[in-house]
Amino acid sequence: MMLQADKLSILQGQRHLLHQLGWQVRAGEVWWLAGRNGCGKSTLLATLAGLRAPAQGSISLCGQPLGSAAPRLRAQRLALLPQASHDAFDYAVIDAVAAARYPWPDDGHNPGRIAAALNAFDLARLAERPLQALSGGERQRVALASVMAQDAPLLLLDEPTNSLDLAHQAALQVQIRRWQADGKAVVVVSHDLQFAPAIASHALLLDGAGGHSQHTLAQLDATHLAQVLGYPLTRITHAGHPCFLPGHTT
Amino acid sequence: MLRRAAYGQPSARPPPLYTGNTVQPMPSISPQRTTHPALRLPPATMLALLLGISLATLLLACASGSVALGPGQIWQALQGQGDALATTLLQLRLERALTAWITGAALALAGLLMQSLLRNPLADPYVMGVSGGASVGALLALWLGLAVWQVDLAAVAGALALSGVLFWLARRDFGRSSGTVLLLLTGALLSTACGAVISLLLTIAQDNQLRGMVFWLVGDISGTPLRPWPWLVLLPAMLLAWWQAPAINLLALHGDHAATLGVPLAGLRRLLLLLSASLTATAVSQGGSIGFVGLMVPHACRLVCGPSLRLLIPASILSGASLLVLADTLARTVVAPMQLPVGILTALLGVPVLFWQLSRTRRRLA
Numbered sequence: 288m289m290l291q292a293d294k295l296s297i298l299q300g301q302r303h304l305l306h307q308l309g310w311q312v313r314a315g316e317v318w319w320l321a322g323r324n325g326c327g328k329s330t331l332l333a334t335l336a337g338l339r340a341p342a343q344g345s346i347s348l349c350g351q352p353l354g355s356a357a358p359r360l361r362a363q364r365l366a367l368l369p370q371a372s373h374d375a376f377d378y379a380v381i382d383a384v385a386a387a388r389y390p391w392p393d394d395g396h397n398p399g400r401i402a403a404a405l406n407a408f409d410l411a412r413l414a415e416r417p418l419q420a421l422s423g424g425e426r427q428r429v430a431l432a433s434v435m436a437q438d439a440p441l442l443l444l445d446e447p448t449n450s451l452d453l454a455h456q457a458a459l460q461v462q463i464r465r466w467q468a469d470g471k472a473v474v475v476v477s478h479d480l481q482f483a484p485a486i487a488s489h490a491l492l493l494d495g496a497g498g499h500s501q502h503t504l505a506q507l508d509a510t511h512l513a514q515v516l517g518y519p520l521t522r523i524t525h526a527g528h529p530c531f532l533p534g535h536t537t
Numbered sequence: 538m539l540r541r542a543a544y545g546q547p548s549a550r551p552p553p554l555y556t557g558n559t560v561q562p563m564p565s566i567s568p569q570r571t572t573h574p575a576l577r578l579p580p581a582t583m584l585a586l587l588l589g590i591s592l593a594t595l596l597l598a599c600a601s602g603s604v605a606l607g608p609g610q611i612w613q614a615l616q617g618q619g620d621a622l623a624t625t626l627l628q629l630r631l632e633r634a635l636t637a638w639i640t641g642a643a644l645a646l647a648g649l650l651m652q653s654l655l656r657n658p659l660a661d662p663y664v665m666g667v668s669g670g671a672s673v674g675a676l677l678a679l680w681l682g683l684a685v686w687q688v689d690l691a692a693v694a695g696a697l698a699l700s701g702v703l704f705w706l707a708r709r710d711f712g713r714s715s716g717t718v719l720l721l722l723t724g725a726l727l728s729t730a731c732g733a734v735i736s737l738l739l740t741i742a743q744d745n746q747l748r749g750m751v752f753w754l755v756g757d758i759s760g761t762p763l764r765p766w767p768w769l770v771l772l773p774a775m776l777l778a779w780w781q782a783p784a785i786n787l788l789a790l791h792g793d794h795a796a797t798l799g800v801p802l803a804g805l806r807r808l809l810l811l812l813s814a815s816l817t818a819t820a821v822s823q824g825g826s827i828g829f830v831g832l833m834v835p836h837a838c839r840l841v842c843g844p845s846l847r848l849l850i851p852a853s854i855l856s857g858a859s860l861l862v863l864a865d866t867l868a869r870t871v872v873a874p875m876q877l878p879v880g881i882l883t884a885l886l887g888v889p890v891l892f893w894q895l896s897r898t899r900r901r902l903a
Contacts, residue, residue, distance in 0.1 A: 336797045338714060362799030369794050375656040376789050376844040386786050390799040439799065 288350060289314055289441045289472040290335065290365075295344035296497075297330055304330055306497030307344070308416050312472045314440065317463060319487035319504075320476045322515055326495030328476045329370055332443045335474070338366040348441070362390035366439040368430055370446050370476075374418045378455065381405065381414040387433040404436040407462050409455065423450035431459065442473045448482050460486055480520070485528040504529060580848045583841075587855040591638070594862040598634035599627055601870050624869045632763040637865040638858040638881070639767045640758060640823040641830050645857025646771070647816035648831030649776060649838075649849060653789045654809040655717055658839065661832035662817040665724030665810070669731025670699025671821040672754060676738040685760055688753075689822045696818030703727060704810070711810075712803030714793045720810075756827030756880025758865060774812045775854060781805065782846035789844065804852050829883040830857050833891055840894050860887060 290312040297305040304327030309381050312318060322330050335346060337353050346353040349364050356364070366387075370390050378386075385401050388394070405411050408428040418426065428449045434442060456479075463473055463486045479481040490502045492515040502511060512531060513520040520531045573832055578586070589819020600606050606614070613619040614627040647662035655664070662668065678688040707723050710716035735754070744749060778785065784805055787795040796802045820827070834857040835849065842852045864882035871877070 301686065333714075338793065338796060358796065358801045359799035362797060365797070367794065367797040369791075372791070372794075373656075374790075375658060376839070378786070378790055378844050382786075382843075382845055386790055388800060389783055389787055523837055 288314075289316075289348070290474075291347045291350075292335075293345050293435045295334070295346060297327055297334055299327065299330065299341040303497035304495065305493065305499060310491065310501065312441070313476065313536075314470045314472055315321060315467055317467055317475065317486050317488045319474045319483040319490040320474055320493070321478075321483070321490060321512065322493035323495055323517060326493045328493060329445055330494070332367060332445055332474070332476060336365060336443060337361060338367075339488075359390050359392070362437065362439065364439050365441045365443065366434045366437040368442070368444040368447055370449070372411060372426070372430055374426075375419040377419045379414070380410055380416050380418065380421070383418060383429055384410075384432045384436050384491055388437040388438075390437060390439075404432040407435055407458070409458065410431045424452055424455065427451055429453060431462075435462070440471050442451055442471060444473065445476045446478070447475060448479050456482055461476045480531040480533070481525070484530055485526075538590065544637055580842075583848065584851055584855070587852055587859070591709075591855045591859045591862070593629070594859045594866070595634050595638065598637070598862050598866040599630045602626065602630060603864050603873060606775065628642045628824075632860050633758070633761075633865065633869075636758055636763050636823060637861045639771060640820045641834075641861025642858040643767060643771050643774075643816040644827060644831040644861070645834040645838075645853040646778065646850065647813045647820065648777060648857075649846075649853045650785075650809050650813040650816075651831075651836035652835055653785050653846065654806060654813065655721055656789055656792055658836055659832070660721075661827065662813060662820070663828075663831065664721070664728070664802050665703060665814070666699055666731055667696050667703075667814045667817045668728075668821045669728045669735070671696040671818060672826055673731050673734045673738070674698075675753050675821075675825070676735060676742075676750050678858055679746055680738055682746075687880060689761070692822040692825075693818055696814070696821060699727060699731070700811075700814040700818070703814075705805075710808040717792070717806070720806075740836045751772040752878050753825040753882050755878040756825040756832070756883070757868075757876075757878040758824035758827075759869065759876050759879075761823050764823075767819045767823060771854075774816055775850060777808070778812060779850050781808065782850060785809070785846045786844075812853065824861075824879065827880045827883060829880075829887045830861060833887050837887075837891060840898060859873030 288311060292308050292310040293307040295305060295310070320331065322328055330339070334341050335353075348356065348361065353361070381401070384404055387395060388397060388401065391397070405414055408431050410428055410432055413421065413425060418429065421429065427447075431447060433439040434444070448461060451459065455527065462483065463475070466473055467488075467522075474484060475487065484504060484507075487504050490504060490507050492500050492502070492511065494515050500511065507529075509522040509531060515525050518533055519534060519535050523530055523532060596608070596611070599611050600608070604622070604626060606626060610619055610623045611627060614623045617624070619627070623674065635793055651662055651664060652658055652660045654660075671692040672695070674691035674693070675688050678691035683691070689741070703724055707720045710719040710723070713719070726792050739750060784795070784800045785801050787798050788802075788805060791798065793802065819832075835853045838849055838852045838856050842848050860883060861879065865879045867886070868877045868879045868882045
């Protein structure tokens with residue numbers, strides 16, 4: 288069991304974002320976290336990453352309560368891709384990715400892992416480039432490569448396709464499948480109704496008022512999702528994968 | 538159609554990225570990192586260069602003055618074989634130069650750590666009001682007409698008192714998300730309060746006290762003896778910061794999210810504030826509120842050496858020390874026998890260097 292949440296409740300001010308969530312994420316699963324803006328997706332990821340405390344309930348990571356693990360040990364087990372990053376200083380791409388090896392003091396500067404992470408997101412050419420000279424999509428690829436270099440078995444990705452062009456979105460899909468095949472667990476927050484269903488094995492839907500529902504992708508039908516997202520949807524199969532299109536079939 | 542290509546299905550001409558099963562060439566990662574692309578120096582060469590500059594400024598400080606000393610005389614005097622005048626002059630000048638050295642080094646390191654803590658390249662050691670507390674203490678002592686060592690002691694006491702208040706007010710902010718904003722605002726408010734008290738003291742001070750107060754506020758090391766304890770603050774602070782450099786890099790890179798990479802956020806932030814405050818208190822008790830060094834030296838070093846702390850820590854220390862030794866030598870020689878407060882010279886020397894670097898950066902961006 289990679290991640291287990293019991294009776295987890297999250298409050299934003301007085302508002303219940305999430306009420307009594309019981310949730311288990313196992314190795315090899317890819318969870319799609321879906322819901323409308325402000326429904327608590329990122330807040331849930333931040334709570335799972337230990338950045339904020341839940342109002343109620345408990346979270347355990349690899350069978351150990353989240354709060355009890357030392358920061359470094361937690362970072363060996365869980366990596367978070369934040370939604371946005373702000374660069375105050377002009378680190379080079381390779382330094383930013385290499386810095387993500389910090390959780391592994393004995394294997395810190397592992398050139399193979401750093402190179403693999405740079406390659407997976409097509410960054411070899413940009414390795415010496417300063418962060419502030421990158422485009423939005425290039426910066427997002429650096430963040431993804433850093434998460435990969437951290438080499439944790441549980442990955443929490445907040446809108447990983449942000450700013451990525453189509454080819455790099457496809458490369459990210461390939462990479463997430465590889466992680467899945469390697470026995471990692473991935474939780475993806477995404478508004479992309481083509482990208483997310485193509486990679487996910489399960490979905491956790493949040494309605495923003497405390498309610499939540501869990502589905503396998505095979506069971507997830509358009510009405511479930513449409514209800515949560517507040518817009519009519521049609522489920523189709525495209526290129527061998529499920530995909531949701533806005534609107535009714537006519 | 539494009540998306541089909543992504544799954545490795547046949548397409549006329551696959552873009553180079555869709556290489557799911559083939560091995561891409563590894564990028565060349567040299568273990569020997571160089572400094573900023575503009576300079577291309579290995580870190581060791583860079584540090585050797587800065588060390589050389591630092592020794593040269595010390596030598597210049599020993600040689601310059603009302604009676605100039607040649608390198609031969611300095612060498613003889615150092616070995617205890619020079620004449621009495623040379624030996625005395627050398628001792629006076631070297632002590633003062635070393636006082637300037639340690640003060641500049643402490644200010645530069647304090648500024649660097651503060652910039653990393655606040656993730657803001659424009660932060661300086663004074664932004665949290667630690668120097669304001671020191672100034673209130675020192676001016677109060679000057680107003681009461683106390684002796685020089687008591688003024689310095691009052692400065693340290695003021696800095697410590699203000700740091701204590703800051704730590705207490707911000708005690709829950711260190712581990713909080715966006716906690717540094719609250720920390721910065723708390724420091725800025727304390728700094729403003731100190732500013733008001735300083736203005737009050739300047740207003741009620743007698744005319745014959747004003748000159749000493751203004752010198753203290755501008756920054757001046759002319760009356761400061763060489764003391765051992767600033768070195769005992771700088772050395773452990775430098776080693777601690779250097780040891781924690783990878784974690785500080787992550788804090789500078791990711792802010793709050795550094796916690797997800799295993800950085801103990803609250804502890805590291807407390808450590809950085811503690812180190813920065815003690816270095817600032819040390820420097821301010823030596824030379825008053827010398828401006829520019831803490832803000833601009835780390836900034837200038839970052840432009841040349843890149844932002845990585847392992848190199849930036851020793852580089853900032855050496856550069857800050859050299860700048861203050863040079864500035865102090867000029868302060869006591871340019872309009873001799875009159876002595877200028879060194880704080881004027883640091884800015885006058887540093888601003889043109891920064892303008893030169895900025896114009897280079899502009900050219901690189903163009």
